[in-house]
Amino acid sequence: MSACTYFGDDxxxxxxxWQRGGPTLDFVEALPDGGSGARLAVFHHDGDADHPEHKLLIKLCAPDEGAVTEPYDLDIAWRSGPSFDKGARTFDFPERRLVRQVYPPxxxxxxxxxxLGIALDDRGDHELTPLSRLTSSTERAGVAAAVIRSVLSEWNPDPGAxxxxxxxxxLRRALGHRAAPDSxxxxxxxxxxxxxxxxxxxxxxxxxxxxxxxxxxxGSALAGLxxxxxxxxxxxxxxxxxxxxxxxIPALVPDAHRFVDLSRFQQQGLLARDPAHLTLCLVCxxxxxxxxxxxxxxxxxxVADAPPDPNEDLLPAGLxxxxxxxxxxxxxxxxRRxxxxxxxxxQYLLALQACALMFVTRRTTERERRWFLELAAHACAAFEGVAKPVPSAPQPPPVSPTEDATPSRPATETPRPTAVRTELERLRPQLAHALGRLSDLRFDRVLDENLRTVIHRCERLERLAAPSSAASADEADDPPWRPVLSTxxxxxxxxxxxDARQDDVERAREQFLVALSALLDDGPNIGTPRSSLR
Known part of the structure; x- marks a missing residue:
């Protein structure tokens, strides 16, 4: 099959x-997409001056908000490391656990x-196998435990809190758009x-x-916990x-693993979420x-604090x-920490609750959907038993008659919908990264790609806000992502x-930077106009 027909006309x-005057590709085989909507295939690659002949995994990312940012997210995951990486200690997680982008997207x-490079073992002798292809439940469990240990201990030697x-x-951070009332x-x-x-x-x-x-x-009990x-x-x-x-090959080595598909990578993610999600995937x-x-x-x-005796339940030993x-x-x-x-x-119980809710919409039978909903409810009940109360906010001192009271919130200022606020917090590091590049002359060669990234993310915010917003689109109180999109x-x-004049382009860029800086609300430095960087 030709390399130029497998992924569609575009x-x-x-x-x-891409191949004209450069490296050529020969189709080897198509790979399963895992249900994401992406398309994957392996190609032989004849190499060039910078890359020896080898095989490539070419991936057409799914055309949804999370997947279309995967090249950026993988790049960020490779560059994300602890501050001590610049000193005596080393941080080799990306080299050991991630795959590389061989060429720019x-x-x-x-x-x-x-x-993408083909995932090989540490010696470069053999290609790795997806965990999903292992048939032994014992082997799958051993790999899953090793993966959880590496995600926490190796990827996060410097966890935040x-x-x-x-x-x-x-829950809102864990669920993202699923937390919306109309999801x-x-x-x-x-x-x-x-x-x-x-x-x-x-x-x-x-x-x-x-x-x-x-x-x-x-309005639930969780509001105060x-x-x-x-x-x-x-x-x-x-x-x-x-x-x-x-x-x-030649034998299973649970500690020799790599991760693919970093389209939802988080630099400040909830560390309890990955272990809970992987566990429920295997439970299915x-x-x-x-x-x-x-x-x-x-x-x-x-859910139980101490797991029950395996001799006292009806579960398969492997499970x-x-x-x-x-x-x-x-x-x-x-x-260690x-x-x-x-x-x-x-945290584990909250992550279990959130991940169980994710599976409610993924399962096809009502019986399994109901079971995951019940699991989420039991995790919620168990959390209530170990949670701390949210401290009451300190009351401000009474205002003396001679002092002016703090002005109240303007009538037109309304809180952002829950799902939009959650998504904006998730996108904030990515938008800030794009803004930094768009403000810097050194990155003009990729200006269009960074601009496209911002447009994709703001369109996502606009779509999330549309069904839950009661305000008319003609009202003066525009949401903050609308000026970003328009500029x-x-x-x-x-x-x-x-044929546009350079002055008009410069003026449009500065208007855009001001709008994006206002959306991020991170102070004046992040949106420094281009003119001041010359």
Whole structure:
């Protein structure tokens, strides 16, 4: 098959142009996409002056908001390291655990073609195998535990912390767009619970006891609770067996693994999220064969403070062993960081609640959807038992008659919708990075790519805000991403026009920088106009 036809017409034209006078490609095989919508294939590559002959994995990223930023996210993951990396200690996680972009990405319509190195073992002798292809449950469990240890201990030797994050803030950050009141998760839960979906407590079909509603983000008991602390750091955020490559030739080596698909990489992610998500991915393999009693035992195994005795439940031995291994995998990192179990467990329960809710919309049978919803509710109940109360805000001193009271919020200033606020916080580091480059003359060669990145992200904010905003688009109180979009599009049109005056382009760029700086609200330095950098 020709290298120029596998990915479609737009990609074919781009690849034809890319190969002219340069390296040529020969198709080897197509690879499964893992359900993301991306397309992947392996090609032989005849090499060039900078790259010897080798195989390439070429990936056409899925045309959705998360995936189209993957080249940027992978680049950030490679460059993200602790401050001590500049001193005596070394940080070799990217070299050992990630794959490289061999060539810069190629723009195709609304997405990218990425040219990636093939994942090899540390010696470069053999290609690695996706964890999803391992058939032994014992081997999969061993690899999953090794992966969790490396994500925490190797990728985060310098974890950060947030000591004031509330439970609701944690869930919103973990769930992202799924936390919106009109999300697919909310609609699916309403179909399962009916009127209970809007109440603080729920009673699942076939159950008599009520549980806290894990979906009731506003007005729930979680509004006044918080974990003692929250560990933050580098996180994959889409850690599943298809994104983990492991050495299997000549024998399985669980510690020899690499990660692919960094399209949702977070520099300040919730560290408890990856372990919980990977555990539930492996749990899914067992669900079809479990009876109702065994499913109850599995909830207890995942949620209980001390895992139950394997001789006292109805779970397969492999499932029981896997959960125990993944739950204990963070212990090595905790002990090294002097991080107590009483600090880790509340985060784990919140992450388990959030990840269980993600699977509510991913499973195809009502039985499994209902089970994940019940798991989320039990995790929520367990968290309530170990949470800390949110401290009351100190009351301001009374205003004396001679002092002017603090002006109230203008009537037109309304809080951003929950999902939009969550997404803006997730995108903030990426937007700040793009703004820094757009303000710097040295990066003019990639100005269009950085401008395109900002437009993609602001369009995502606009789409999230549209269904939940009660304000008319004609109202004066425009959301802050609208000026960014309008000025970015105006700058792009001027640059693409070809006959625009340089003064007009400079003026459009400065207007855009001011708008983007206002959106980030990070002070005057980040949006320094181009003219002041000359």
């Amino acid at each position: 990609a074919a034209a781009a690849l034809e142009q 190629l723009a195709v319509a609304d997405t990218w073609l990425m040219f 947030d000591h004031s994050m509330t439970a609701l803030e944690f 697919a998760l909310a609609r699916t839960a309403t179909g399962l619970l009916g009127a209970d979906a809007q109440r603080p407590r729920i009673t699942l079909p076939g159950r008599s006891a009520s549980l806290p509603n894990p979906l009731c983000f506003e 918080k974990p003692p602390t929250v560990a933050l750091g580098r996180a994959h955020y889409d850690l599943h067996p298809g994104n983990i490559m492991v050495e299997t 393999d067992y669900l079809p064969e479990l009876g109702d009693r065994a499913l109850d035992d599995l909830v207890e195994l995942l 029981h062993t896997m959960v125990r291994q993944t739950r204990s995998a963070p212990d090595e990192w905790r002990h 002097r991080y107590s179990l009483t600090d880790w467990r509340p 970015a599009r105006a700058l792009r049109e001027l640059r693409n026009g070809g």
